[in-house]
Amino acid sequence: MNVEPPVRVEDKLYYNRYLVDIGHPHVKVRAHTTPSPQLLALLKVCPARCYELNDDGQVEITVDGCIECGTCRVIAEPTGDIEWSHPRGGYGVLFKFG
Amino acid sequence: MIEERFDAIVVGAGMAGNAAALTMAKRGMKVLQLERGEYPGSKNVQGAILYADMMEKLVPEFREEAPLERHLIEQRFWMMDDRSHVGMHYRSEDFNEERPNRYTIIRAQFDKWFSSKVREAGATVLCETTVTELVRDERERIVGVRTDRRDGEIHADVVVLAEGVNGLLGTRAGLRARPRPDNVALAVKEMHFLPRETIEARFNLKGDEGVVIEAAGTISRGMTGMGFIYANKECISLGIGCLVADFQRTGQTPYGLLDQFKRHPSVAPLIAGSEVKEYSAHLIPEGGYKSIPQLYGEGWVVVGDAAQLNNAIHREGSNLAMTSGRIAAEAIDLVKSRGEPMSATNLAIYKKMLDDSFVIKDLKKYKDLPPLMHTHSQNFFLTYPQLISKAMQNFVRVDGTPKAEKEKATLKSFAKARSWTGLFGDAYRFARAWR
Ligand SMILES: Cc1cc2nc3c(=O)[nH]c(=O)nc-3n(C[C@H](O)[C@H](O)[C@H](O)COP(=O)(O)OP(=O)(O)OC[C@H]3O[C@@H](n4cnc5c(N)ncnc54)[C@H](O)[C@@H]3O)c2cc1C
Numbered sequence: 272m273n274v275e276p277p278v279r280v281e282d283k284l285y286y287n288r289y290l291v292d293i294g295h296p297h298v299k300v301r302a303h304t305t306p307s308p309q310l311l312a313l314l315k316v317c318p319a320r321c322y323e324l325n326d327d328g329q330v331e332i333t334v335d336g337c338i339e340c341g342t343c344r345v346i347a348e349p350t351g352d353i354e355w356s357h358p359r360g361g362y363g364v365l366f367k368f369g
Numbered sequence: 370m371i372e373e374r375f376d377a378i379v380v381g382a383g384m385a386g387n388a389a390a391l392t393m394a395k396r397g398m399k400v401l402q403l404e405r406g407e408y409p410g411s412k413n414v415q416g417a418i419l420y421a422d423m424m425e426k427l428v429p430e431f432r433e434e435a436p437l438e439r440h441l442i443e444q445r446f447w448m449m450d451d452r453s454h455v456g457m458h459y460r461s462e463d464f465n466e467e468r469p470n471r472y473t474i475i476r477a478q479f480d481k482w483f484s485s486k487v488r489e490a491g492a493t494v495l496c497e498t499t500v501t502e503l504v505r506d507e508r509e510r511i512v513g514v515r516t517d518r519r520d521g522e523i524h525a526d527v528v529v530l531a532e533g534v535n536g537l538l539g540t541r542a543g544l545r546a547r548p549r550p551d552n553v554a555l556a557v558k559e560m561h562f563l564p565r566e567t568i569e570a571r572f573n574l575k576g577d578e579g580v581v582i583e584a585a586g587t588i589s590r591g592m593t594g595m596g597f598i599y600a601n602k603e604c605i606s607l608g609i610g611c612l613v614a615d616f617q618r619t620g621q622t623p624y625g626l627l628d629q630f631k632r633h634p635s636v637a638p639l640i641a642g643s644e645v646k647e648y649s650a651h652l653i654p655e656g657g658y659k660s661i662p663q664l665y666g667e668g669w670v671v672v673g674d675a676a677q678l679n680n681a682i683h684r685e686g687s688n689l690a691m692t693s694g695r696i697a698a699e700a701i702d703l704v705k706s707r708g709e710p711m712s713a714t715n716l717a718i719y720k721k722m723l724d725d726s727f728v729i730k731d732l733k734k735y736k737d738l739p740p741l742m743h744t745h746s747q748n749f750f751l752t753y754p755q756l757i758s759k760a761m762q763n764f765v766r767v768d769g770t771p772k773a774e775k776e777k778a779t780l781k782s783f784a785k786a787r788s789w790t791g792l793f794g795d796a797y798r799f800a801r802a803w804r
């Protein structure tokens with residue numbers, strides 16, 4: 272296998288414009304002790320890398336960079352692992368090109 | 370609370386919602402359109418190819434007014450392995466016509482313009498407004514919506530759900546199921562800016578001529594997926610998408626795939642030196658005919674991506690969205706002109722009209738292809754591209770091997786990788802699903 276340079280998602284998100292709705296995250300992770308396979312999948316599949324493992328091995332989300340694709344909802348809402356809504360009107364990502 | 374009552378509320382100002390709102394407003398209906406983005410288009414992502422025929426039916430003069438990028442004179446299909454691509458290119462001077470058939474567009478800009486036409490036609494368009502819930506009456510009919518802007522409810526005779534692929538409202542109200550991981554693809558995309566002349570030189574274009582490249586093969590690492598490279602005036606849209614279920618199964622990252630695609634030796638020179646100005650992601654409905662949900666009910670219809678109306682094989686979505694939006698609006702107008710209520714029985718005419726259009730006919734034609742591609746993704750997206758690339762190299766490389774031996778080697782490599790029954794089985798299954 273060839274070794275690939277790591278992709279810096281933070282740099283990609285830096286191109287985008289956001290209006291962050293401070294204190295009103297539109298996606299929430301249900302409290303858990305051990306993450307389900309669905310939650311663990313989000314660590315990799317979220318294109319904005321919003322999901323991360325904390326030091327205790329639980330999955331956490333920071334929605335600031337979310338590009339509102341809905342992938343995490345498709346995977347982890349059926350199991351009740353996350354709650355997913357649209358941001359309030361006008362908030363969230365603002366695509367200039369799309 | 371808005372005391373006013375509307376003939377129709379349209380949720381969403383994408384392709385489907387704009388087509389529906391425009392058509393109803395033009396026919397004199399009192400229309401309210403609600404969009405959660407700062408402006409229409411600010412949440413929307415597309416490749417993007419615009420199909421003129423369907424647009425013309427809505428705004429005949431769009432060629433003079435709309436923000437269009439390039440008219441397409443060339444289509445390239447690339448089958449890729451890690452170091453090569455086998456291409457089929459179709460380019461024709463016939464596409465340099467007075468009323469070109471396909472254009473590249475930039476959705477955020479295009480949707481803004483499209484929405485200005487909706488307003489001109491007399492609809493009320495409210496942006497920065499997320500619809501949070503559908504309102505039902507005591508008989509369970511949909512009679513309006515609740516938003517996060519104003520207290521209370523807004524009422525209308527009918528609600529047109531043009532809310533896109535995620536379709537949260539419809540799911541929450543139990544009108545249809547949530548999209549499944551094997552029915553939607555996740556696509557990631559970047560906008561690469563370059564001087565106009567550079568794009569024209571690299572893609573062999575002059576003036577506003579354009580070209581698009583659709584790519585498949587080892588770039589999706591055995592997952593069901595495709596890459597795309599579209600030439601705009603001063604930027605290149607580049608992206609890749611794969612089935613969500615495949616991402617989930619393999620643990621591949623979307624940005625990892627994207628960066629690998631950008632580094633491919635066939636792709637890298639096209640975008641060399643570019644400035645990236647945006648990174649976006651969006652779902653694409655991929656389930657085809659078999660995943661189309663209930664399209665109408667008591668006081669509501671659903672149009673566009675929210676109804677999974679997307680032809681993934683031909684990469685058509687916006688035109689199905691526009692057409693379903695227009696047809697739903699025409700159906701609603703028909704019911705209204707008869708003075709009848711917006712009941713499920715009366716709105717059934719929408720489905721009938723849609724069944725008679727290219728939208729459902731095309732999706733029906735390919736009804737077996739999505740499942741075939743999904744269950745045989747390893748073969749179609751990994752094994753065959755590698756075999757074909759090897760065969761091509763064997764064909765063109767001149768190294769003193771007699772041609773008959775070369776042919777034998779190629780045939781043997783195919784049989785070895787897939788066995789003769791496997792090969793014939795795949796060909797048969799593919800031909801049947803295509804028919
Ligand atoms: C990467 C990519 C490439 C594509 N390439 C092509 C292509 O080249 N050609 C093509 O024809 N199609 C293409 N498609 C498909 C095409 O983009 C879609 O089929 C089309 O945009 C669907 O239109 P729509 O109006 O149904 O949904 P959308 O365009 O997604 O519009 C939905 C709208 O509803 C709004 N909304 C949603 N929920 C709410 C709510 N609760 N309250 C208020 N507003 C809400 C959203 O903000 C959005 O504006 C592509 C898609 C992707 C992702």
Ligand code: SF4
Nearest residue numbers: 317337338340341343
């Ligand atoms: S919606 Fe998309 S970008 Fe946002 S957290 Fe979920 S997977 Fe990540």
